[in-house]
Amino acid sequence: MIMRGPWTAMWGLCACFFMIMLDSTVVTVAIPAMLDGLDANLNEVVWVNSVYLLANTVPLLLTGRLGDRFGPKRVLVVGLVVFTAASVWSGLATSAGMLIAARAVQGLGAAAMTPQTLSFITRLFPPDKRGLPVSVWGAVAGVATLTGPVLGGVLVEHLGWQWIFLVNLPIGVVSLVVALVALPDWRPGGWRRFDVLGALLCSAGLLALVFGVQNGQHYHWGTVAGPVEVLHLVVLGVVLLGLFAWRQVRFRRADRPPSGVEPLVPPGLLGDGTFGAANLTHAALGFAMTGMFLPLVLYLQTVLGLSPVSSSVLALPMAAAAGVTAMAAGASWTRVGARPLIIGGLLTLGAATAVLAWQAEPEAEPWSLVPWLVVAGVGIGCVFSPLTAVATARLPADLAGAASGVFNTSRQVGGVLGSAAVGMLLQVGVALAVPDAARGYAERLPPRFREEFVARVTEAANTASQFDTTTPPVPADLDPDTADLVRRIVTDVFHAGFTTAAKASLVLPIAVLVLGVIAASGIRLPRKSRFTEPVG
Structure with a gap:
């Protein structure tokens, strides 16, 4: 009741x-x-x-x-x-x-x-x-x-x-x-009392790492200010987080925390293998979800011409599928088993992403993608509830806040890394795929325009305007008929090149989902009797 x-x-x-x-x-x-x-x-x-x-x-x-x-x-x-x-x-x-x-x-x-x-x-x-x-x-x-x-x-x-x-x-x-x-x-x-040094190391490390990864593309992975570059911030963040992790492990090994200090990540969390596996899986899921949506949304809007609202409406069946499946998985995981649901959900999401990448073409019908978006939603729904449940199942009430902080941090950091990594891969893909498409489409133009056409498109593909097909690079001295032909070809080139880059970039989220499956295999459920103990 x-x-x-x-x-x-x-x-x-x-x-x-x-x-x-x-x-x-x-x-x-x-x-x-x-x-x-x-x-x-x-x-x-x-x-x-x-x-x-x-x-x-x-x-x-x-x-x-x-x-x-x-x-x-x-x-x-x-x-x-x-x-x-x-x-x-x-x-x-x-x-x-x-x-x-x-x-x-x-x-x-x-x-x-x-x-x-x-x-x-x-x-x-x-x-x-x-x-x-x-x-x-x-x-x-x-x-x-x-x-x-x-x-x-x-x-x-x-x-x-x-x-x-x-x-x-x-x-x-x-x-x-x-x-x-x-x-x-x-x-x-x-x-x-609080571990002030640990809090500073953790906060500063996450700030440097997340800022560097999140804004790397904006700064072209170069200078941020003065002598400071994006790579410096990322390395600094990793070093500070490494020192933070070392400090937390040191707390765990000590018989008594020094000077009555309470560690930021309690030893009880570090010793729980299921909690660790759940956090790695959560990070992989955050990476994959953010990473798959970025190229798909840009493809829907840039290539298929959907408005932001229309492309979002296209994802509503996926949201509904994720919500319904999450409810069903949450109600049944104790009978079915959390690990099979989590692994099955990750594999389903990976398979749906692969099919979406295969289906993506410049002339595809947007609604043809909906069935596999729904399958992706089912995969996401299978993971969220059981993963959260097993991550917290064996934790006492006095660790609930710390556990929730770690669990949510893993998702957020995974999402930031997914957005940055896939975004960078997509940018590189466009810089390679668009010029390659231009060389093929240039055959439709008179010979004297081909070399300049490829050069201009290549230059555009390596600038901030690489996704803009509304004002393609057309020489001002072309006659109207040739200029109109060039504009149509440029649009086709960008659509073909971007679609190729988007398809290739979706490989990374799929690979990370495989790593998530490996991490999820480390989830071990407590004995049934443990589920009947009060939380406190």
Whole structure:
């Protein structure tokens, strides 16, 4: 029988998590409106989304531990107030700089809330009752991520770009009331002082790594400022995170933490092999999902000519399939087994991605992709709920915040790495595939134009305008008929070259999903008796 109290609290948690995940994708469709409304350049508008993801990723380990220290309700309420206030600030922004600052604060609020949502589920429901709430939590994540661009498109078209942020105000107020009334206020006891050095190493390492990877393409993997290059930041981030990991392992090996310090990642998490395997799998899933969507969305819009809203609508069946499957998987994983569902889901997602890559052609019908997008959604749904359930199944309540912080960090970092790696691969692919297509299509032109045509297209494919086929590089001295022929051929060249590059770039997410399958094979379920123990 479902308890009224826990489920009332659960819906409030879902509303919070829905806002967090929605705001990670809703901005994309509003970019053109923001460019006009704020008189901003493209780099500034891209930073509107990048700074949110950065601020939402870097503090997750720390905010998860803050929930264990001060109580998850208090940290969630503070984060919710900050997030809602920053949403209003974002909607009222009158300049790109103001909006970027507001989004950074909004990301910090999201980072405070995210670990607490899963932490509360772990505390509210015992392991044997956790399957359904975890499946709801996973379904909310998938549906919010996939429907963000659709909702954003509707709001931008009918109300203006400001409303993609202002819509959070009523949701935030209702969630705040539910949180204050329905969430229990657990208060920890016997807490030692924070590991300040570990927090600094972790935060600085994640900041350098995520910033470098996320913005590498913008800086052409070169100079960021002065003598500092993107590669320097990435290496610095890896070194700092390595020092952080060494420090956490040192805590585990010590009989007693030095000077009463509480480690950021408790020894109980480091010693749980299933938790480690689940985090590696979660990172692989985040990498693959972000990595597959980037080339597919660009292909739908650039090659097939769909608007941002239309391309998002095309993904709605995938969101529905992911949500329904997540609910079913969450309800059945204790009978079927989590590991078969997770591995089967990863393989299904990989197979669907492979078929989508095979189907992608410049003249393809957009709706022909829907069946395999649905299959991909089924694969995603099979993974989310069982993976979250087994990651938290054996953890005591006093580690819930730390575990949630680590688990969410793995997904976020995996997503950032997937976006950057596939984006870089796509950029390289375009630079190679478009000139190759140009050499073939040049045969349609009179001989005296062929060499210049290939040279101009090659130059365009290596610049920031490589995806722009509305103003192709056409010499001004051509007669109208030849110029019209060149424009049509250039469009065909870019479509053919980009499609080839997109198909090739989808190989990387598939490969990472295979690594995810290997990681998932390390998941070991606790004995059945362990699922009946109270969480605390």
